[in-house]
Amino acid sequence: MNVLLINGSPHKEGCTYTALSEVAAQLEKRGVQSEILWIGNGPVRGCIDCKSCWGKGACVFNDDCVNQCIQKIIAADGLVVGSPVYFGGIAGGLKCVLDRVFYDAKRLFSYKPAAAVVSCRRGGAGNTFDALNKYFTISSMPVVSSQYWNGVHGDRPEEVRADKEGMQTLRLVADNMAWLLQCRQAAGLEPFEREVRVKTNFYKPEL
Numbered sequence: 001m002n003v004l005l006i007n008g009s010p011h012k013e014g015c016t017y018t019a020l021s022e023v024a025a026q027l028e029k030r031g032v033q034s035e036i037l038w039i040g041n042g043p044v045r046g047c048i049d050c051k052s053c054w055g056k057g058a059c060v061f062n063d064d065c066v067n068q069c070i071q072k073i074i075a076a077d078g079l080v081v082g083s084p085v086y087f088g089g090i091a092g093g094l095k096c097v098l099d100r101v102f103y104d105a106k107r108l109f110s111y112k113p114a115a116a117v118v119s120c121r122r123g124g125a126g127n128t129f130d131a132l133n134k135y136f137t138i139s140s141m142p143v144v145s146s147q148y149w150n151g152v153h154g155d156r157p158e159e160v161r162a163d164k165e166g167m168q169t170l171r172l173v174a175d176n177m178a179w180l181l182q183c184r185q186a187a188g189l190e191p192f193e194r195e196v197r198v199k200t201n202f203y204k205p206e207l
């Protein structure tokens with residue numbers, strides 16, 4: 001079993017990385033392998049809604065980490081996405097990545113347990129946490145919870161490490177992720193067959 005942890009900060013080893021490292025260490029204790037994938041700090045396009053990805057599970061743009069993220073999520077058993085809070089929301093680079101990763105490929109991520117982790121200096125963690133969870137709940141990904149909303153406070157890694165409650169919350173989300181993955185493996189259950197998706201765009205169809 002393996003879990004992919006996406007570090008959506010422009011800092012490779014900043015606060016978000018410190019938070020994700022705590023999750024990774026606890027997963028390892030529970031016998032689950034993991035990998036932290038940094039999205040980098042180079043330019044990332046937003047989604048241009050060209051719909052080229054539809055049915056392909058790949059973005060038409062190949063000059064950043066988006067297609068790598070899609071392939072790695074498909075290969076993983078579980079997913080954790082970490083974001084610093086920027087103006088009360090998801091950091092811009094990560095938002096661009098996630099919109100393009102999930103637009104079509106979300107159908108390939110169904111039933112993979114997922115968790116959001118946020119890192120902020122002071123405020124906006126709740127909004128950011130909710131916004132990240134939207135990607136999972138539109139994708140049939142079971143959301144893994146903890147004893148609080150998964151977040152840490154700090155502007156530097158040493159401040160994050162001093163956030164004892166935040167770090168404990170992250171260890172528990174790792175435990176719950178490992179538990180869910182191991183339950184699923186032990187039960188050997190396959191997902192139910194799905195209905196073809198209905199999509200109506202809220203217009204009134206001609207009857």
Ligand SMILES: Cc1cc2nc3c(=O)[nH]c(=O)nc-3n(C[C@H](O)[C@H](O)[C@H](O)COP(=O)(O)O)c2cc1C
Binds near residue numbers: 010011016154156
């Ligand atoms: C553009 C920008 C906007 C930010 N907005 C917020 C904010 O709304 N609330 C907050 O608490 N911290 C805010 N911060 C601080 C970061 O969220 C915080 O330092 C975070 O822990 C950094 O994580 P990192 O080291 O992984 O990049 C902002 C930082 C930047 C660069």
